[in-house]
Amino acid sequence: MPVTAVLDVGKTNVKLVIFAGARVLWQRSVPNAPLPGPPYPHADVELVWRFALEALREAAAACSVDALVVTTHGASAALVDDEGLVLPVMDYEFAGLDAMEPDYAPFRPPFAQTLSPPISGGLNYGKQVFYQETRHPQAFARARHLLMYPQYYAWRFTGIARNEVTSLGSHGDAWLPREGRPSSLVERRGWQRLLPPVVPAFSVIGPVKPEIAAATGLRPDVRVFAGAHDSNASILPHLLTIEPPFTVVSTGTWVVIMAVGASTDGLDPKRDSYSNVDVLGRPLPTAKFMGGREFAVILDGAPPQADAEDLAAVLAAGAMILPAFVPNGGPFEGRHGRIEGTLPDRPGARAAIATLYAALVTDFQLDVLGAARGPLPVEGSFAANPLYCAVLAALRPGQPVLLALDTAGTAFGASLLATWPQVPARPPLAEAAPLADAQALLRYRARWRAAVAGA
Known part of the structure; x- marks a missing residue:
């Protein structure tokens, strides 16, 4: 090598x-x-x-x-x-x-x-x-x-x-x-x-x-x-090792969701779903939103850590974030984000609702793409957020959420261009455990989607 x-x-x-x-x-x-x-x-x-x-x-x-x-x-x-x-x-x-x-x-x-x-x-x-x-x-x-x-x-x-x-x-x-x-x-x-x-x-x-x-x-x-576009670089290790269908969730300033093996027929420009092109020149159904940027805006300087108890308190309080918090891209472009209801009095409450919002929009964009089958490798900053991964796993039963925890995931994918199509051995991706109280989360998602549709 x-x-x-x-x-x-x-x-x-x-x-x-x-x-x-x-x-x-x-x-x-x-x-x-x-x-x-x-x-x-x-x-x-x-x-x-x-x-x-x-x-x-x-x-x-x-x-x-x-x-x-x-x-x-x-x-x-x-x-x-x-x-x-x-x-x-x-x-x-x-x-x-x-x-x-x-x-x-x-x-x-x-x-x-x-x-x-x-x-x-x-x-x-x-x-x-x-x-x-x-x-x-x-x-x-x-x-x-x-x-x-x-x-x-x-x-x-x-x-x-x-x-x-x-x-x-x-x-x-x-x-x-x-x-x-x-x-x-x-x-x-x-x-x-x-x-x-x-x-x-x-x-x-x-x-x-x-x-x-x-x-x-x-x-x-x-x-x-x-060289390559960074989202396409992040998908390379999986493109070479996972059998389609699967969907990579590449996270950072942007959350870019790429559905390998999905059809381009149902793409919806109003939801910021479109086609990228992979390194072999093939259409790659994709959807995105500025998840990392929105997460930071919602935090508003609060600590970024939250746990399942913080999330349970948010779900019980019924506080809800409606999109969107940046003006560029995403499935809700043109709307003005807001928090409805009262956050519980916990240090991790704001991080919990910001994480919940990011996972809900990710889940929404997966449905826009029709990405209902196959594993979900998560790359980048949200892969190191256990609560995001647990919420996403609970929202997508039957689709294992796989964690790429190395901090140089995009760079590693880009490095494979120098060895194409060989992939050096890596530890297998860990699977995220879903949130324990999935039913409360699913009820919350139904309310959130109804509120988004009516906004």
């Missing part, structure tokens, strides 16, 4: 993790946040780049790296010329994009073709590019390549421009998941000239540039892989 460095660029944190098989040899992280502009809120790519070079320098002094893989959050694209960015990489939460919807809407292809729902802000990356083209035409005209975010960093490491389908196919309006080609948006706007060749995520783009090797101490023959 090669020693693989994974640069994992998340919305709130950036990590560099070094793997030898499934074993983490070394890791570092740094907080990440967008810059306010001008010309618009945008990713701090230079923070990411400085961190990557410094961390690689430290890592190369500790171990001999063979391969480098980049994984990033979705809904981000980079316009570059031969020297670098011609415009900043837009923050997908840029609310100013909503005002241009009337201009953009005539170019948005039908959902039946792209399986990409209209979403607020810049979560449709096609709208970002349209904004850049129409609001900054001179800079846009200088662009030579339109690169998805993981491949932007791969380009900086290698000097070679490539794209790949997991990022192209992530709710951008610009890709046809069933046909594996650009949509009419790309054709009508003439963006084909900007799209470099599309290669599989597990393809080697090239070696690191000599100046990168010199700056970091990496060997000059270190192979840089195309």
